[in-house]
Each structure stands twice: as C-alpha cells, then as structure tokens.
Amino acid sequence: MANMLYRLGRTAYRKWPFFLVGWLIALLALGGFAAAKSRPMTSQFTIPGIPSLQAAETQKELFPDQPAADKQVNGQLVIKAPAGHTLAEQPYKGQVDELIKKVSGVQQMPKTKLANPAEAGPAMKQQIVAQATKQGTPKAVAEKNAEALSPLSKDGRIGTVSWNFAVDNIMDIKPETQQSILDAAKAAEKNGLTIAAGGQGMQEMMQPGTTSELIGIGIALLVLVLTFGSFVAAGMPILNAVMGLMLGMMGITGATAFFDLPETTTALASMIGLAVGIDYALFILSRYRAELRHVDIKSQADREHAMGRALGTAGSAVVFAGLTVIIALSAFGVLGISMLTAMGLGAAGTVTLAVITSLTLLPALMGMLKTKAFAGRVREDKAADEFDHDSTNGSVRLARGIRKAPWAVALAVVALLAALASPVQHLHLGLPSDATAQKGTEARQSADLLAEGWGAGKNAPMIAIIDGREIDGGQKAQMGAYAKVVEWAAKDENVANAQIVQMAKKGDGAVVMVTPKTGPADKATDEMLERLRDQQAATEKATGTKLGITGQTAIAADVSEKLADALPKYLAIVVGLAFLLLVLVFRSIVVPLLATLGFLLSVLATLGFTTKLVTDGTFGIFEPQPIMSFMPTLLIGIVFGLAMDYQVFLTTRMREAYVHGTEARDAVIDGFRHSGRVVVAAALIMISVFAAFAAQDNALIREIGIALAAAIVFDAFLVRMILVPAVMLMLGDKAWWMPKWLDKILPNVDVEGESLAQHGARPGTPAVAGAAGSAAGTADAPAASGSVTAGGATPASTVAKVFEGESHSEPKHLADDNDTVRDDGY
Known part of the structure; x- marks a missing residue:
C-alpha cells in the first residue's frame, strides 16, 4: 500500500489541474442531483418488530378505516386564557373561533371540522358522563374519565385543538403548512391569550445549517496556524475538509430521493466528516513539511518525491485510521435497526470522502501552490515546529x-x-418528545401547558389494543372482558386514568386510553409500561383477549429497550475488531x-x-x-x-x-x-x-x-x-x-512505510542502497556493521538517523537548523 500511495502522491502533485477539475466536476454533478431530487428527512425513529408496532398492526386489522398509532401524524394547538379568565369568555372565545377558521383552511389539514374547546369540552363531558352512568359506571369514575378526555381543562383556562394531518408520513409535511399554522397562532395571541403548537407534525424539520460548522472551522484554523506557522498551509486542511464535507452532505441529501433518512444523518456526518477531514489532511501535511526539509524545495522532482513519501507514510496511516472509523460506523448495520444504519452509513460515506480528498485533493493543492505552500508565515516563535x-x-x-x-x-x-x-x-435512555424539547420552543411550551392543565401524563398517553375475536359468548362476553382489562390497567400505581375510547364496529376489539401520572421522560412511566407488559399474559388468560400496548410513548420505550439490548453485541463486535486490527x-x-x-x-x-x-x-x-x-x-x-x-x-x-x-x-x-x-x-x-x-x-x-x-x-x-x-x-x-x-x-x-526504502534517495542524487527514512524515521533494515554501499554511499542506518534528526552530520544539501524555520517557510 505504501508504494501505491507514493505513486499516487507524486501523480496528484504533478498533474494537479486534472485532479482539481475532477473534484469540481464531481461537486457540481452531485450538487445538481441533490437539488433536483432530494426530499425532507424524517424525525420519526422506529424499529420494526418491537411489541408496540406489533400492537399497531393489530389496531389496523381491527380498525381498518383509521390510521394506526404509528402512522398518525398529529398536531395540536394548546391555548391558555390569562389568569382570572376562561376560554369560554369573550374576547377569547371569538379569538379561538377565528384561529380555527384560519387553521382549517391550511393545506394538508384534515377535512373533519375542528372544534372550539370552550364549546366541545362541556358537551363532551356531559355526553360521556351520561353514557357511562347509563351503563352502570359510578358517576365519580365517569366524571374522571370525562375530565381525562376533555379538550378543556377542569378550570376552563386551557384548551386543545387537535387533528391528524392529511398525510401518510411525517416527511410529507410541508414547511409552508407548519408556518401557516404558526402565523395563525401568532396572530391570535391578543388580549393575554397564550397559544403554542405541538405534536409530531409541528416538529421543526432540522434544516442543514452552517453556524456550528463555521465556529468549528474558525477554531480549527487558529490551531492550524499555530501548528504550521503559516496562513496558507493552515488553510489547506480546511479547504480539503470542506470539499469532502460538501460532497458528503450532497450525497446524503441526494440519497433521500431513494431512502427515508433521519434528520440527524446530516448533522452526524458533518461533525465526523469535518473533524476527520481536517485531521487527516493535518497529518499528511505535517509529514510533507518534514520531507521538504531534506530536499531542494525549488526542484519540482524533489517536491513530488516529498509528497510521494508523505502519502506513503502518513497517508498509509490515514487509510488505516479512516478504515477503522468507516468500519465502526458501517457496523451499525449488524444491529438490524434501519434508521441507525442510515445514520452510520451516511457518516461513513463522509469519512470515506475525507480519506479520498486527503489522498488526492491535498497533494493537488500542494502541487498548485508549489513553493508557496507554507507562505504567509506568522512569527517564528509562535510556530510549532516538529524539530x-x-x-x-x-x-x-x-x-x-x-x-x-x-x-x-x-x-x-x-x-x-x-x-x-x-x-x-x-x-436512563429515551427518545425526544415535546416534553423534553428545549425551553422556549413551541413544542416545549405546548407540553408545559398540557401538563399544567391535565398533569404530566397528558404528554405520555399509551393505547392498549384489545383483540376480542377469540372470545366466545357474543358481545356481552366481549364487553365484560374489555371491562376487566380496563380495571386491570387502572389498578397500576402510576396510572392516572384508563378507559375505553373506541369500539370496533363488530364489537370484536377495543382501544383503551391509558394515561400515566408521569411524563414521557420520567423513568416511572417506563416502569409502568414494563409492569403492564409483565402482567399482560396473565390478563390475556383471565379475559380470553389478546393485548398489545402502543402509542408514541410505548414506541419510544420499546426503541430504547431494543437499542440497549443491542449495545453489548455491538460493543463486542467493535472491541473485537479493534483488537484484531491493531494486532495486524x-x-x-x-x-x-x-x-x-x-x-x-x-x-x-x-x-x-x-x-x-x-x-x-x-x-x-x-x-x-x-x-x-x-x-x-x-x-x-x-x-x-x-x-x-x-x-x-x-x-x-x-x-x-x-x-x-x-x-x-x-x-x-x-x-x-x-x-x-x-x-x-x-x-x-x-x-x-x-x-x-x-x-x-x-x-x-x-x-x-x-x-x-x-x-x-x-x-x-x-x-x-x-x-x-x-x-x-x-x-x-x-x-x-x-x-x-x-x-x-x-x-x-x-503502515510505517517500510517498503519505501527504494524511494529514500532524493531524485537527482546518487542512490543510497537501501536508503530510507524521512523526518518520520522510515528506513529499511540497517546495513551490516561497517558495510559501505556501492559508490561509497552512506549505509541505510546512517541515512535513517539523519532523517530521524538523530545525527547532526547531515549532508550539506540536507542541512537545516533544527531550531528555526527556514527563510523559505519550511
């Protein structure tokens, strides 16, 4: 590999125009494709086969006309009247009516009519209590159930307007849709009315930004100036990394035309790609500078030779180092988690480009700059010198x-x-939700208002799907079994409310809303789900039903558990791979x-x-x-x-x-x-x-x-x-x-470049048999003691020591004061 990289380094240095033009063509082509074909990325994170998604599949079978919990893209507006007032009072009721009218006309909103919570709340409570008490439910329980489902809080100050967007996937939500809803909400915030938008469909789609990258690049440039003592040289690793990063981002963006990718893919890839792109170029450029100390820098052939040796030594290490990162990120695929695999492959692709640009673009840039590669030196006492x-x-x-x-x-x-x-x-592992969003965001404000009006558990509802198709005895037996399931769920110490919210048309299934006392980020919520799942088999046996628990909170908990279970397997793979590669x-x-x-x-x-x-x-x-x-x-x-x-x-x-x-x-x-x-x-x-x-x-x-x-x-x-x-x-x-x-x-x-002994002598000087080495100390095996090579040349071991900086009897053309930076910048 060292010899191949040596030849690549010399070729890229000599034929730099071809390499630079090639990279520019690749950038334009990939950028054009990404601009024409890309789609928005998704913030959803699921793992097929987990219990909550299996329950969602059962829900689809029992309720074919309605979207299952994992397919619903919901949105809602949470509205709060000022202190001492309720939403039923004017002008607040009128403001909410006007808000609903505007929101209903926004694209991608459902055809179903949205209701003002000040009107819908009392009507819903009255209807639920009447029906429940008629069926024999104690009035206190009926009223509690009504409060849990009502879109209006008990004190009348906070209300919700909820809907499911008319889309098949969260990626289909248009930014204009979100903005129109936010604009309508902002316009309605008068007379002390507070409005916040929440729900999956109102999550801000993460747009590719540049602020973080620019901050990182600025600090990196400062470090590089201090490292090389040259503004020009400091800019080369930055330019190299930015080229690789742009190609990587365009590649990921273009890939959305074929795959659903998580929105964190670009951020992760930009972090890793930018960092390794700068680092890999830094290592190669440092070695190139060291090689130039021992050649005639005004000779094109000598500079080519120096770049070849830099790639043959430091470049070999870059290839191996890059390979370890690529393998580690690509190994996410063995976990069988599609979204994590996408993130890993996206970052791995960007690292691959960082390695390739470091091995081809960087030498070409050095070839273009010729003797000016280390121009623009800062004060010598500020420049870090390897020697x-x-x-x-x-x-x-x-x-x-x-x-x-x-x-x-x-x-x-x-x-x-x-x-x-x-x-x-x-x-404690979990997934992001409105309740864990940054303070001050729309999502966090809506979650805080819901918790204020109904309790923290309002942000963490779960859905128990009851499959009663195997129950004998008709609807009466089925209803009795469903009631026992509700009673079982309600007994848990952390359940605030459990009630049937929907029945299948044939009566062979039901949906039970289970509201915990704690929020989605609370460990007690996960523990509650675990207890219910542990008791599920016994409840199924006692009632003759088949049960499943789903909803966004349950899905998030299952994803976290799946990832935690996969962690030891992945750790074993990575650690084992690390050991084997390093032994090699x-x-x-x-x-x-x-x-x-x-x-x-x-x-x-x-x-x-x-x-x-x-x-x-x-x-x-x-x-x-x-x-x-x-x-x-x-x-x-x-x-x-x-x-x-x-x-x-x-x-x-x-x-x-x-x-x-x-x-x-x-x-x-x-x-x-x-x-x-x-x-x-x-x-x-x-x-x-x-x-x-x-x-x-x-x-x-x-x-x-x-x-x-x-x-x-x-x-x-x-x-x-x-x-x-x-x-x-x-x-x-x-x-x-x-x-x-x-x-x-x-x-x-x-990796050390031992095979580069044949390239050890400077072009145009008498060959040194077995000569090797450089500022990095690369050398062939030392010649036998006292031996002299053909032509009276210095033995390879002596050459190695000269290049290593261990001898001060350097040949005149290699001599250099190790304490200073040469006048030409090297």
Missing part, C-alpha cells in the same frame, strides 16, 4: 514526566476515568490490548459524564431528561474509530523507532517527539468541531456534540497521551511481545 529541541517540546516533557513515575500516573488516570464513569449506573498493524498483543481497554475506559467515562450532564441536569445545559436511546451506540462506534486514529498516529512513530533499534522506553519518548504535537493539534480541532454543535437548538445534536467533545478530551489526552504510554513505559520490551507463530502468518500492512 524543536526536547527542552521546548511539551510532548517530550510530558512523556519524560510520565517515565519518572508511570505506575502512579496510570493509577491516577484510571481513578479519574472511573470517577467520571460512576454516574453511568443510573443511565502493530504486530504486538500488548499494545492492542492496552488500546482496547483504554477505549472502554474512555467510553464509560463519556457515558458517565453525559449522564451527569443530561439525565441529572448538572450545570443547567440540559433540562433533566433521558439520554437519547442511540447515544451509547453512536459513542461506541465513533469513539472507537477516533481513538484508533490517535493510537495509530502516535504508536506508529514509537514502533518505527523501536524496529530501528531504539530501546523500548526511548521509543515511547521518540513517538511523542515526532507525533505528540500533531496529535494534540488534531484532538483540539476535533474537540472544537464537536463542541461547536453545542450551540444548536436541537437537543439531540447538542447532546451528540457535547458528548463527542468530552469523549475526545478523555480519550486523546487521558488515555492515548498518558495512560497507554505510562503502561508501555512500565513494560518496556514486553509491550511489543508477539508470538513468533502469529508473527509469521500475519500479513504485513506496512
């Missing part, structure tokens, strides 16, 4: 500090990560084991931190609420991929030094010397990109952004930069132990 003395290299000082007391350092880091992970014991790359058993265990620690710490932040509401960033159901799975996949990135980029430099004869503990220091600063810069860029998404209004995106930023802090700085090196310093040579039989059968993936 600084150890006394000024913070990464080396860190490594040497760890070396003094590795046991103490390792124990301290493990203790800190364990403390961060401790809140994970009360992890590092040809060691211990290093991959350390990397994998470190990954588990960082994931647990991140989940604990996120639980503290979201579920407990610490720091006030989030209202206390469940963590998104798929957050743990996303974290495992993404953190695995990114963690392996840092492990590869840092440990390959350690391995290069070790295989070329450096003592094991010194090799750890050497890895920090050459890669520490670049890894820190890459981590800071990722943290800035992810943290920028904390500014999003969408709670899900904010949660993902903050969690991923925290994950990078824990994994890059605590695990990769401190814990793993500390254990390697303890173990010494044992860290690189590998059974001989396994070493013989494993293929050589050559």
Whole structure:
C-alpha cells in the first residue's frame, strides 16, 4: 500500500489541474442531483418488530378505516386564557373561533371540522358522563374519565385543538403548512391569550445549517496556524475538509430521493466528516513539511518525491485510521435497526470522502501552490515546529514526566476515568418528545401547558389494543372482558386514568386510553409500561383477549429497550475488531490490548459524564431528561474509530523507532517527539468541531456534540497521551511481545512505510542502497556493521538517523537548523 500511495502522491502533485477539475466536476454533478431530487428527512425513529408496532398492526386489522398509532401524524394547538379568565369568555372565545377558521383552511389539514374547546369540552363531558352512568359506571369514575378526555381543562383556562394531518408520513409535511399554522397562532395571541403548537407534525424539520460548522472551522484554523506557522498551509486542511464535507452532505441529501433518512444523518456526518477531514489532511501535511526539509524545495522532482513519501507514510496511516472509523460506523448495520444504519452509513460515506480528498485533493493543492505552500508565515516563535529541541517540546516533557513515575500516573488516570464513569449506573435512555424539547420552543411550551392543565401524563398517553375475536359468548362476553382489562390497567400505581375510547364496529376489539401520572421522560412511566407488559399474559388468560400496548410513548420505550439490548453485541463486535486490527498493524498483543481497554475506559467515562450532564441536569445545559436511546451506540462506534486514529498516529512513530533499534522506553519518548504535537493539534480541532454543535437548538445534536467533545478530551489526552504510554513505559520490551507463530502468518500492512526504502534517495542524487527514512524515521533494515554501499554511499542506518534528526552530520544539501524555520517557510 505504501508504494501505491507514493505513486499516487507524486501523480496528484504533478498533474494537479486534472485532479482539481475532477473534484469540481464531481461537486457540481452531485450538487445538481441533490437539488433536483432530494426530499425532507424524517424525525420519526422506529424499529420494526418491537411489541408496540406489533400492537399497531393489530389496531389496523381491527380498525381498518383509521390510521394506526404509528402512522398518525398529529398536531395540536394548546391555548391558555390569562389568569382570572376562561376560554369560554369573550374576547377569547371569538379569538379561538377565528384561529380555527384560519387553521382549517391550511393545506394538508384534515377535512373533519375542528372544534372550539370552550364549546366541545362541556358537551363532551356531559355526553360521556351520561353514557357511562347509563351503563352502570359510578358517576365519580365517569366524571374522571370525562375530565381525562376533555379538550378543556377542569378550570376552563386551557384548551386543545387537535387533528391528524392529511398525510401518510411525517416527511410529507410541508414547511409552508407548519408556518401557516404558526402565523395563525401568532396572530391570535391578543388580549393575554397564550397559544403554542405541538405534536409530531409541528416538529421543526432540522434544516442543514452552517453556524456550528463555521465556529468549528474558525477554531480549527487558529490551531492550524499555530501548528504550521503559516496562513496558507493552515488553510489547506480546511479547504480539503470542506470539499469532502460538501460532497458528503450532497450525497446524503441526494440519497433521500431513494431512502427515508433521519434528520440527524446530516448533522452526524458533518461533525465526523469535518473533524476527520481536517485531521487527516493535518497529518499528511505535517509529514510533507518534514520531507521538504531534506530536499531542494525549488526542484519540482524533489517536491513530488516529498509528497510521494508523505502519502506513503502518513497517508498509509490515514487509510488505516479512516478504515477503522468507516468500519465502526458501517457496523451499525449488524444491529438490524434501519434508521441507525442510515445514520452510520451516511457518516461513513463522509469519512470515506475525507480519506479520498486527503489522498488526492491535498497533494493537488500542494502541487498548485508549489513553493508557496507554507507562505504567509506568522512569527517564528509562535510556530510549532516538529524539530524543536526536547527542552521546548511539551510532548517530550510530558512523556519524560510520565517515565519518572508511570505506575502512579496510570493509577491516577484510571481513578479519574472511573470517577467520571460512576454516574453511568443510573443511565436512563429515551427518545425526544415535546416534553423534553428545549425551553422556549413551541413544542416545549405546548407540553408545559398540557401538563399544567391535565398533569404530566397528558404528554405520555399509551393505547392498549384489545383483540376480542377469540372470545366466545357474543358481545356481552366481549364487553365484560374489555371491562376487566380496563380495571386491570387502572389498578397500576402510576396510572392516572384508563378507559375505553373506541369500539370496533363488530364489537370484536377495543382501544383503551391509558394515561400515566408521569411524563414521557420520567423513568416511572417506563416502569409502568414494563409492569403492564409483565402482567399482560396473565390478563390475556383471565379475559380470553389478546393485548398489545402502543402509542408514541410505548414506541419510544420499546426503541430504547431494543437499542440497549443491542449495545453489548455491538460493543463486542467493535472491541473485537479493534483488537484484531491493531494486532495486524502493530504486530504486538500488548499494545492492542492496552488500546482496547483504554477505549472502554474512555467510553464509560463519556457515558458517565453525559449522564451527569443530561439525565441529572448538572450545570443547567440540559433540562433533566433521558439520554437519547442511540447515544451509547453512536459513542461506541465513533469513539472507537477516533481513538484508533490517535493510537495509530502516535504508536506508529514509537514502533518505527523501536524496529530501528531504539530501546523500548526511548521509543515511547521518540513517538511523542515526532507525533505528540500533531496529535494534540488534531484532538483540539476535533474537540472544537464537536463542541461547536453545542450551540444548536436541537437537543439531540447538542447532546451528540457535547458528548463527542468530552469523549475526545478523555480519550486523546487521558488515555492515548498518558495512560497507554505510562503502561508501555512500565513494560518496556514486553509491550511489543508477539508470538513468533502469529508473527509469521500475519500479513504485513506496512503502515510505517517500510517498503519505501527504494524511494529514500532524493531524485537527482546518487542512490543510497537501501536508503530510507524521512523526518518520520522510515528506513529499511540497517546495513551490516561497517558495510559501505556501492559508490561509497552512506549505509541505510546512517541515512535513517539523519532523517530521524538523530545525527547532526547531515549532508550539506540536507542541512537545516533544527531550531528555526527556514527563510523559505519550511
């Protein structure tokens, strides 16, 4: 692979116009298709086969003329009169009448007439009480049932206008429909009347934004300027990442023409794609700059050669690192959850483009800039230089500090990560709802008004579907069985109300509305559903019915449970894959084991931190609420991929030094010397990109952004930069132990670029037999002691040491003051 990438780097550098034009054509073509064929994305998240959706299928059979609970796209307006007044008073009643008239005329609204709650509420209560008492229901129970169903609160101050949109899917809701309803509601808010819109159909469709991306790019640019000491060079990783990101976003948008994609797909892909696009280009550009230090930068052939070696070494590591992220995200497919699979594949596609642009677009940009690639230098004392003395290299000082007391350092880091992970014991998973929306939004206001008027459970209704087709004895027997089911549900300690709200035409089925006392984000609601399900079989046996519980609250709970059950399987796949890939790359058993265990620690710490932040509401960033159901799975996949990135980029430099004869503990220091600063810069860029998404209004995106930023802090700085090196310093040579039989059968993936020995000499100079190496230390096996190659050339080991920065007797044309930046910017 190294040789292939070497040739690719030289070709892209030399024929840069063809590569740049090719990328522009791809951008225009994909953008045109996306603009012409794309459809809105969906905010619905379901998993076929879960109990609540099975109950919804039964509902379709019993009530074929009505949409099942999982297909209803509902909307509602919640209206509140000012203190001391009711909605039945004027002018409020007239304002609501005018509002209903305007809303009814909006496109995609149902043909059924909408009712003013001030009129419909009392009439409905009277009718329900009369019918129920006639059938023998105690008056107190009948009145309680009427209050639960009434569109008007008991005090008459709060009312609801509800409907199901005339659409088949939430994706069919047009933004103009939503806006027309919101405009009508805004116009009706006079004389102290408060109106808020809620329901699935009124959820704001997440539009692709740029604010978070621009914030992340701005911070990343600052880090890159400090890293390269050049404004031009700092802009290249940004340009590379933006190109990959635009292509990825257009690809995902275009894919909506063929697939239903969740609205979080673009946000997740933009987070990951932007971060890795900048990081991968940073690693390659850093290596290219190092290679240029040892060639005649005014020679086109020399610059081509430097780019070829940069791609053959750092590019190989980028390919492997990108592959780990792609595999981890694509592995979401093994969970059998279509929406999560779509999110993973969307992000994986963007990462694939980030790798490809880093390997082709970046070299082409360097070819276009020629000798100006590192122009526009900032002050030399501000530029981070890979070849600084150890006394000024913070990464080396860190490594040497760890070396003094590795046991103490390792124990301290493990203790800190364990403390961060401790809140994970009360992890609570769920899906977003109006009740968990950001304060101040229409959805949250409507949920708060419903809770004020009817109790928190009004936002979390469940539907029990009774199938009475197997009951013998006719309708009388069926009605008796249905009554027993209602009685059973109402007995639960957390049920506020349970009543039959609909009967099948043939009398062979019924719908029971079960209203809990607690809201959708409350753990007690999930526990209530679990109790009812546990008792379901016994109730079916006692009544002769078949039961199922559905509704949006039940569907959300089932999705969360399904994802939680799938988590161990996915974790096993990812951890196993991580170990095998790292064994293949590092040809060691211990290093991959350390990397994998470190990954588990960082994931647990991140989940604990996120639980503290979201579920407990610490720091006030989030209202206390469940963590998104798929957050743990996303974290495992993404953190695995990114963690392996840092492990590869840092440990390959350690391995290069070790295989070329450096003592094991010194090799750890050497890895920090050459890669520490670049890894820190890459981590800071990722943290800035992810943290920028904390500014999003969408709670899900904010949660993902903050969690991923925290994950990078824990994994890059605590695990990769401190814990793993500390254990390697303890173990010494044992860290690189590998059974001989396994070493013989494993293929050589050559991430270090060992095979580039043939390209070690500068073009136009006498060939050095076996010459290898670069600023990264790539070299062939050292020549035999005392040997001299043909033509009296320096042995490969000496060349390697020169390129490694370990010798100060450099040839004149390679000489460079390691303490300064050259006048030409290199």
